[in-house]
């Protein structure tokens with residue numbers, strides 16, 4: 448019998464390679480499969496639930512388990528130490544799906560190019576003219592805070608899109624937490640005419656109006672680094 452994680456992987460590849468008119472129906476199917484995913488389905492190692500592992504000297508605050516990568520999709524698991532976090536980061540022109548499989552996280556998400564952020568950007572250029580092209584390459588973004596939610600193993604899959612919820616920071620709550628995520632296209636792949644798709648980190652520079660913030664691109668914070676653990680779940684067959 449095909450494992451749940453294998454079914455999810457196949458559906459992820461289908462979703463992110465299908466014709467545009469089939470994308471949303473495939474995405475809905477993928478999310479409903481992910482909704483049912485549990486730690487047992489990926490043979491999640493019990494050591495990650497222990498305090499002992501995370502207090503070892505030199506232990507990275509986040510462990511990554513790579514499950515699958517091709518030109519269209521990546522799938523992996525991120526595990527965050529108790530009281531740890533993934534810093535605020537973006538997913539350039541990507542879709543992302545997050546399903547918590549252990550513990551609880553708080554996900555704070557910002558959207559780009561919303562009605563309100565576009566209005567703020569228009570006003571800051573004092574007129575009806577479109578911002579100069581180089582503006583979009585500046586390391587300061589205008590973003591709308593759109594949600595801050597607690598998500599656990601009973602929650603539905605979270606979705607981020609090229610604009611909607613495209614930036615987020617993720618904190619573990621009440622102990623370590625783990626989530627499976629699917630990203631498409633992968634980081635490192637080329638954005639046509641715009642170079643490689645890089646993960647950038649941000650800090651909140653200022654609040655412009657209710658829910659609207661200026662975010663400043665920063666270097667990866669010194670307190671954030673990752674280590675890797677092998678995937679030990681069911682074998683994946685395409």
Ligand SMILES: [Fe+2]
Nearest residue numbers: 536538543615
């Ligand atoms: Fe992310």
